[in-house]
Amino acid sequence: MQQALRVENLSVSYAGxxxxEDASxxxxxxxxxxxxxxxxxxxxxxxxAILELIPSDHGRVEICGRPLQQSRRTVAYVPQRSEIDWQFxxxxxxxxxxxxxxxxxxxNKPGRHERQAALECLRRVGMQDFAQRQIGELSGGQQQRVFLARALAQNADLYLLDEPFVGIDALSERxxxxxxxxxxDAGKTVLVVHHDLSKATEYFDRLILINKRILNYGVAAEVCTAGALTKAYLGDLPFTNQLGVAC
Structure with a gap:
């Protein structure tokens, strides 16, 4: 199958x-x-670092076999809500x-076609009735859905989302x-930074388990083992008491 993303020996450091470290x-x-x-x-x-939003020490990233500079239009990014100026x-x-x-x-400037496409994306996320609202007037879940709609409007092949479920209501999460x-299901590739381990196997086909180094990558049920998670979380396993293993 075609590789959507390849990361080789990617390292990022701050103050030494x-x-x-060497993520592949x-x-x-x-x-x-x-x-x-x-x-x-x-x-x-x-x-x-994959998106070159911060500098890396070394490493290589390919999107569909090409460097980011040649494939940037095919990548959409949804940042954490805390990084957005909601008063803009x-x-x-x-x-x-x-x-x-x-x-x-x-x-070129967006015209009628682009505005219609944007409205369709708002309909997909259930936010068409809020089209004229200032973004700061929305709830956390509504804001997250709007920025997902912005990513959908790009019609990308690869979607990267950073903690999209933090601070939102259950309806928006679903x-x-x-x-x-x-x-x-439409053939796109989606990477999601996620913190709620109790839903990891329900939500994802594959998991990347990381603690500075990538410790494991594979089918969600196989990555979510007590041994692998104990190593990653240094023994502090959320949800272990309820579920036996964290995921």
């Missing part, structure tokens, strides 16, 4: 200390992949229209995971 993984197209690990394990850093004076529809820019080319699974 590794946040991610190959992900096939058409998978929904969760990135799990303890706090400070380098999950978000890994995504940002822009409404929901215009926020989603921004997702069409990578496909417009230089000096809606978002449903959309991510529909993207997977």
């Amino acid at each position: 200390h590794y946040a991610v 993984v190959s992900i096939e197209a058409g998978l929904l992949v969760g990135i799990i690990g303890p706090n400070g394990a380098g999950k978000s850093t890994l995504l940002k 004076p822009i409404n929901v529809l215009d926020t989603v229209v921004l997702g069409t820019y990578p496909n417009l080319g230089w000096f 809606a978002i995971i449903g959309i991510l699974k529909s993207l997977r």
